[in-house]
Amino acid sequence: MxxxxxxxxxxxxGFDGGVLVGDEATEGVLWFRDGAPREAWVFEAGDIPExxxxxxxxxxxxxxxxxxxxxxxxxxxxxxxxxELADWSDAQPPEYGTAAEPPAHPWPxxxxxMAVRIARSRGPRLASHFAAALVRALERHGGGMDGERVHAPxxxxxxxxxxxxxxxxxxxxxxxxxxxxxxxxxxxxDVRDAEGMPEAVAEGEGPAEGEGPA
Amino acid sequence: xxPPPWLPKAVIGLMAGAAGITYGLDGGGAHVQAARAAVGSTxxxxxxxxxxxxxxxxxxxYARGDRERAVWVIAAWATLAWAAGRAISAAGRWGGGGAAxxxxxxxxxxxxxxxxxxxxxxxEARLVWPVLEPRIRRNLVVYGxxxxxxxxxxxxxxxxxxxxxxxxxxxxxxxxxxxxxLVPACLVPAAGFSGGTSAYTWLTLxxxxxxxxxxxxxxPIVHRADALWVAGFIFLAAGAFWQRAALEEV
Numbered sequence: 001m002x003x004x005x006x007x008x009x010x011x012x013x014g015f016d017g018g019v020l021v022g023d024e025a026t027e028g029v030l031w032f033r034d035g036a037p038r039e040a041w042v043f044e045a046g047d048i049p050e051x052x053x054x055x056x057x058x059x060x061x062x063x064x065x066x067x068x069x070x071x072x073x074x075x076x077x078x079x080x081x082x083x084e085l086a087d088w089s090d091a092q093p094p095e096y097g098t099a100a101e102p103p104a105h106p107w108p109x110x111x112x113x114m115a116v117r118i119a120r121s122r123g124p125r126l127a128s129h130f131a132a133a134l135v136r137a138l139e140r141h142g143g144g145m146d147g148e149r150v151h152a153p154x155x156x157x158x159x160x161x162x163x164x165x166x167x168x169x170x171x172x173x174x175x176x177x178x179x180x181x182x183x184x185x186x187x188x189x190d191v192r193d194a195e196g197m198p199e200a201v202a203e204g205e206g207p208a209e210g211e212g213p214a
Numbered sequence: 215x216x217p218p219p220w221l222p223k224a225v226i227g228l229m230a231g232a233a234g235i236t237y238g239l240d241g242g243g244a245h246v247q248a249a250r251a252a253v254g255s256t257x258x259x260x261x262x263x264x265x266x267x268x269x270x271x272x273x274x275x276y277a278r279g280d281r282e283r284a285v286w287v288i289a290a291w292a293t294l295a296w297a298a299g300r301a302i303s304a305a306g307r308w309g310g311g312g313a314a315x316x317x318x319x320x321x322x323x324x325x326x327x328x329x330x331x332x333x334x335x336x337x338e339a340r341l342v343w344p345v346l347e348p349r350i351r352r353n354l355v356v357y358g359x360x361x362x363x364x365x366x367x368x369x370x371x372x373x374x375x376x377x378x379x380x381x382x383x384x385x386x387x388x389x390x391x392x393x394x395x396l397v398p399a400c401l402v403p404a405a406g407f408s409g410g411t412s413a414y415t416w417l418t419l420x421x422x423x424x425x426x427x428x429x430x431x432x433x434p435i436v437h438r439a440d441a442l443w444v445a446g447f448i449f450l451a452a453g454a455f456w457q458r459a460a461l462e463e464v
Contacts, residue, residue: 117464118410119409120410120411121410121411121412121460121461121464122407122410122412123406123407123409123410123412123413124409124410125345125346125406125407125408125409126345126406126407126410129345172280173341174281174282174341174342174345175282175412176277176280176281176282176283177276177277177279177280178275178276178277178280178461179276179280179461179464181277182461182462182464
């Protein structure tokens, strides 16, 4: 996708918020205030986040976007003061917007059930690989696992999908995409059955077979 | 195309029953023996075709690009190659009226079967290998290698006594050696998935390989070793259909 066209579109509408761009190795957000692009935050996997001014930061995010990675637009109040670079040593997770893109699926509950279903079908070894990848993915976004419980700050749908994608990578490599998608769909059915949600919601919102989480 | 769940079980059960009657019972007049031979030949052709259908069913449960899908598609091609070889052998026997000459054109298909099936099983073993603990990997390599080496040495010792042409001896050594190599290779995914339903698929395939190794070792000596070929393909079909069911009931 052409990020520059999206930037121009948002600028013309006086947009406040951020454009999230990311793949498995790099994630970033370009902030807008009153339609004017401000600083860009770039997060390399396992690295200290970089904070770049509009020009070079936007170039890096444009390059990412042109490679076909995920893009989400989040309407929210952008941060007033950019934090000092020294503050990043505490690895504070970015403040994601919450109103524009709430999670469409009960991801924490789905992910808690996935390890059980994977172990039932493919044994505990593959399930432990999934759990390890899930913990790593959650930690990048300020979350983690407490025993079998998944905990994470409020994250947008696109971030949850990125977490699911990273956690499922060891499963997809061996058992395949169809198996991972089927397991996600089955776990979502479990969650909705347990919570007594109407089936129509599950059918309308759930990831259908063949639909990847990314 | 999705057969009802009872159909694979019914077909496999019928084939196992027919094989038990054909190869397990003795006696009867000339007509009975001729009928038994006809049923035996049919089973030799039918069993790999059913196994191939099972492999295609298993492959259909995956998405395009899934690596395990390629494993089952290649296994299906392998069974097709075996069925072609059997058809050529049967045509030679029934048409020519005598025993098929070996090595024959059918042997090319039998070799293709083992090469393709080995490729499929090794692809799966390679996928699962990193999941296994070093101790299990070492045991599989050491014990698998020892058993495989013993079978190869025993086969070569048996063949050395015979006076068959060298090429025929090479083929006679190749079949059991290739089949025995499949046993530890099938045990790699079986160990990797142990505790899960998919482990049974690979245990069943290891049984199939064991039957095929036994059949190829005993075939020149024991006439009823043909039953082991049918058993091998019944195991292969059962494993493939089981895999399909395990994938659908995540």
